[in-house]
Amino acid sequence: MPSSSWRCALGSVVTLLAICARAQAQQQAQGFATERLYLSAPGAGWFVMDALDMRGGLGGSFALTVGYARNVWHLSDGTRSVPIVSDQAVADLGAAVTYDRWRLYVNFEMPLVIKGQGGTIGDRSFSGPSVDLGSNPDTLTDARIGVDMRIVGTAASRFRLGAGAQLFVPNGNRSEYATDGTYRGMGRVLFAGDEGAVTYAGQLGIHLRPLNDTSAPGTPRGSELLFGAALGAKLPVSPSGSTAIVVGPEVFGATALRDFFGSTATALEALLSARLEGTGEEGLQLRVKLAGGAGVHQQFGAPDWRVVFSIEAFNHNAR
Amino acid sequence: MINVPPNVRCSRASRGARMFVRLLCLGAATQVLLVSESARAQAAPPAGHEEEAFDFMNLLSHHGLHNLDDESWNAYGQFTYISSWKLAFQAPYTNANGSINSLVPDAERSFTGTFTLFFGLRLWPGAEAYFVPEVISERGLSQIRGLGGSIQNFELQKTGSETPQLYRARLFLRQTIGFGGERVVKTSNPMQLGTTVDRRRLVLTAGNYSLLDIFDRNNVTGDPRQTFFDMAFMTHSSWDFAADARGYSWGAAAELYWDDWVLRLGRMAPPQHPNVLAVDFRLWKYYGDTLEIEHDHVLFGQPGAVRILGYRNNEVIGRFDEAIAAYQSDPNNNNAGSCTGFNYGSGNFAAPDLCWVRKLNQKLGIGINIEQFVAKNIGVFFRGMYSDGKTEVDAFDPADRSLSLGAVGKGTLWQRPFDVAGIGLGMSWISKIHAEYLGMGGIDGFVGDGGLRQGPEGVFEVFYSVNLLNAIWLAGDYEFIWNPGFNRDRGPVNIIGAKVHAEF
Numbered sequence: 001m002p003s004s005s006w007r008c009a010l011g012s013v014v015t016l017l018a019i020c021a022r023a024q025a026q027q028q029a030q031g032f033a034t035e036r037l038y039l040s041a042p043g044a045g046w047f048v049m050d051a052l053d054m055r056g057g058l059g060g061s062f063a064l065t066v067g068y069a070r071n072v073w074h075l076s077d078g079t080r081s082v083p084i085v086s087d088q089a090v091a092d093l094g095a096a097v098t099y100d101r102w103r104l105y106v107n108f109e110m111p112l113v114i115k116g117q118g119g120t121i122g123d124r125s126f127s128g129p130s131v132d133l134g135s136n137p138d139t140l141t142d143a144r145i146g147v148d149m150r151i152v153g154t155a156a157s158r159f160r161l162g163a164g165a166q167l168f169v170p171n172g173n174r175s176e177y178a179t180d181g182t183y184r185g186m187g188r189v190l191f192a193g194d195e196g197a198v199t200y201a202g203q204l205g206i207h208l209r210p211l212n213d214t215s216a217p218g219t220p221r222g223s224e225l226l227f228g229a230a231l232g233a234k235l236p237v238s239p240s241g242s243t244a245i246v247v248g249p250e251v252f253g254a255t256a257l258r259d260f261f262g263s264t265a266t267a268l269e270a271l272l273s274a275r276l277e278g279t280g281e282e283g284l285q286l287r288v289k290l291a292g293g294a295g296v297h298q299q300f301g302a303p304d305w306r307v308v309f310s311i312e313a314f315n316h317n318a319r
Numbered sequence: 320m321i322n323v324p325p326n327v328r329c330s331r332a333s334r335g336a337r338m339f340v341r342l343l344c345l346g347a348a349t350q351v352l353l354v355s356e357s358a359r360a361q362a363a364p365p366a367g368h369e370e371e372a373f374d375f376m377n378l379l380s381h382h383g384l385h386n387l388d389d390e391s392w393n394a395y396g397q398f399t400y401i402s403s404w405k406l407a408f409q410a411p412y413t414n415a416n417g418s419i420n421s422l423v424p425d426a427e428r429s430f431t432g433t434f435t436l437f438f439g440l441r442l443w444p445g446a447e448a449y450f451v452p453e454v455i456s457e458r459g460l461s462q463i464r465g466l467g468g469s470i471q472n473f474e475l476q477k478t479g480s481e482t483p484q485l486y487r488a489r490l491f492l493r494q495t496i497g498f499g500g501e502r503v504v505k506t507s508n509p510m511q512l513g514t515t516v517d518r519r520r521l522v523l524t525a526g527n528y529s530l531l532d533i534f535d536r537n538n539v540t541g542d543p544r545q546t547f548f549d550m551a552f553m554t555h556s557s558w559d560f561a562a563d564a565r566g567y568s569w570g571a572a573a574e575l576y577w578d579d580w581v582l583r584l585g586r587m588a589p590p591q592h593p594n595v596l597a598v599d600f601r602l603w604k605y606y607g608d609t610l611e612i613e614h615d616h617v618l619f620g621q622p623g624a625v626r627i628l629g630y631r632n633n634e635v636i637g638r639f640d641e642a643i644a645a646y647q648s649d650p651n652n653n654n655a656g657s658c659t660g661f662n663y664g665s666g667n668f669a670a671p672d673l674c675w676v677r678k679l680n681q682k683l684g685i686g687i688n689i690e691q692f693v694a695k696n697i698g699v700f701f702r703g704m705y706s707d708g709k710t711e712v713d714a715f716d717p718a719d720r721s722l723s724l725g726a727v728g729k730g731t732l733w734q735r736p737f738d739v740a741g742i743g744l745g746m747s748w749i750s751k752i753h754a755e756y757l758g759m760g761g762i763d764g765f766v767g768d769g770g771l772r773q774g775p776e777g778v779f780e781v782f783y784s785v786n787l788l789n790a791i792w793l794a795g796d797y798e799f800i801w802n803p804g805f806n807r808d809r810g811p812v813n814i815i816g817a818k819v820h821a822e823f
Contacts, residue, residue, distance in 0.1 A: 058384050060392065062392065062438070073738075086512045092488075093438075093450050095394070095438055106436075108450075108452050108485075108487070110487060133598075133600070134591065134597055134598060134599065135451040135591075135596075135597045136596075137527070137569065137596065137597065137598075138486040138488065138527070138563065138565065138567060138569075138596070138740050139486065139487070139569070140485045140486055141460050143452070143485055169485070171484065171485040172485075212455055254574055284391055297725060313442075314439065
């Protein structure tokens with residue numbers, strides 16, 4: 001029957017168009033820098049916060065930090081969860097120079113493993129990264145150059161106030177989920193202090209992030225507010241007091257300014273850290289840090305859990 | 320051991336006044352590099368710095384803030400921009416029958432720009448850690464195709480692009496164990512902390528570095544960023560040393576220094592496929608082994624050295640005879656255009672290809688490296704190497720036999736003590752079976768014109784480097800290359816080069 005044939009043909013065309021339209025609407029999401037552990041400057045004490053304890057003389061520090069995070073970024077469409085970035089192991093090498101109240105530093109991040117799975121969420125398809133030392137034997141991701149300055153207080157005062165700025169120089173491919181592919185900047189107000197055996201630090205700042213992928217779920221939405229605080233107990237280990245251990249939590253996070261503290265655009269993470277450090281005013285000191293933690297609010301790059309280890313050689317040189 | 324000859328520097332006078340200008344120049348140059356996307360970073364080690372140099376460490380030392388003689392840390396940097404202009408040349412055929420590796424006969428410009436930082440840290444007595452991040456931007460002539468052992472710019476990398484790329488060039492640990500003898504001063508330099516060591520000592524190195532950091536050093540040719548432009552003078556052209564596509568890799572080496580003798584032994588990880596960046600870490604299965612014996616001497620009051628180097632690579636590479644046999648047994652299927660495994664993309668369906676025969680094979684070679692100073696600041700050098708020539712290039716260049724010789728001198732005679740001038744000749748050959756393979760239209764890494772009338776590829780180079788301020792050099796260079804790609808049918812090629820080099 002002609003009418004039946006026409007109906008069949010029309011139905012086929014409509015179906016085909018619908019499939020095509022769906023295929024066209026499905027867009028490939030590009031990657032972005034999923035790492036939310038914005039390490040403090042080499043020699044700055046905490047993992048994320050800055051102790052602002054520059055001693056005045058010319059000093060310096062070198063730091064090697066190695067961390068692993070599980071399920072850094074996973075998306076869900078309500079029925080299933082896709083771990084786009086399931087494993088992320090990164091080494092970070094940094095060097096800093098301190099003088100007077102200033103600290104100038106540079107950090108280079110080396111991905112050891114970044115793995116994940118691909119999948120489709122909504123109208124977006126995501127490709128999981130596949131980075132390892134064999135395929136990427138010399139990869140460095142975004143380099144970071146920063147400066148911190150203490151404005152109020154002394155190296156060991158009850159309250160110290162300072163400011164810091166960082167520039168991220170893009171490097172690498174977005175598909176590796178280790179870079180936004182754009183320059184980024186950070187401006188932070190820093191505070192810290194020591195009172196007896198109690199030590200604390202905190203930050204509030206802006207992460208100037210040009211990348212805005214609002215249309216793709218769980219991706220950056222432009223600039224972010226950074227926040228965080230740390231509190232620890234500082235206890236002498238050696239009878240002479242030349243070595244101390246600091247134990248305490250660090251809580252930090254970020255939220256997109258466009259969706260201020262929105263549930264899908266806010267990351268919150270907590271670490272319990274311990275560090276063993278030399279406390280000498282002169283000469284080369286050693287600091288060994290270990291932390292473990294989890295994403296408190298696991299959106300936007302906060303992992304299921306994370307472990308971090310760091311070793312630093314530093315020289316404060318009091319003036 | 321021979322002391323590294325002094326490098327190019329200015330007097331200390333007016334250092335302070337010039338420093339600002341230098342920093343401005345350096346900053347501007349770096350900006351140009353990063354913004355204009357104009358720039359292989361050299362796998363060879365950098366030159367030593369002198370007391371007269373402007374650099375961060377000397378600056379600290381002069382202010383009493385750093386002890387250069389007994390360093391716990393140091394930090395240096397360099398910037399190098401090289402531009403090469405290739406003039407048009409004659410070639411009766413280019414990329415014949417779908418081949419892809421010819422040097423194109425049209426005029427072309429190539430460049431590289433590199434910016435490098437060198438960090439060193441003493442970890443415990445005798446232990447040093449080094450970290451070297453580097454940025455490169457580059458454009459090769461004909462995409463670095465068509466030249467065998469005389470690629471015109473040693474900085475070119477096989478994986479580079481015009482977009483600046485930041486990568487980790489080196490990250491390694493060095494442990495020195497003293498066995499006594501006289502004390503030898505090691506001056507503060509990039510990848511060398513200032514210290515004093517025993518003349519008899521064992522030095523162990525492990526990590527990510529270049530074989531050229533340890534083996535086949537030559538104090539006359541020194542740091543390529545200070546001397547010759549052409550890769551033929553950086554090391555033996557026919558030494559297919561294990562490395563990734565940038566010239567670095569992972570491995571370990573031991574050096575035994577015993578008075579005037581040095582014995583070196585090392586194992587390095589090869590690339591996963593020939594000439595790619597990915598590295599195979601199964602060092603027990605795939606590797607490049609190197610053995611070198613060095614003797615240092617004094618001849619007519621001037622220092623010199625002789626080094627014998629042998630290497631054996633155990634890698635997944637193809638033999639030319641097997642590629643030819645595979646093609647002849649089934650030309651319709653086993654040809655270059657029909658490759659299904661790793662290949663370089665030749666479209667020649669009437670040529671053999673190594674893609675059909677890659678498996679675990681060995682490559683062997685032995686070479687000699689001689690340096691001799693004839694006056695305080697003038698030296699001559701000679702390198703010669705013979706490799707078996709049975710297999711393809713895995714990491715460096717396609718030459719199977721090579722020699723290079725020349726002279727490098729500083730401008731003391733004409734009152735420009737920090738200028739550097741040099742003249743050199745480099746020659747490279749391929750084996751008979753290699754030539755037969757290329758003649759049938761096959762390609763090997765970077766050469767293969769689709770046809771071949773075999774001849775030695777040669778380069779004659781002359782350069783002059785003018786020192787401006789304490790830490791900046793401007794160099795002009797001319798290279799004359801004949802039989803490019805070992806092919807008598809093509810060339811000769813004239814290349815004019817210029818270089819800006821800064822150290823800080």
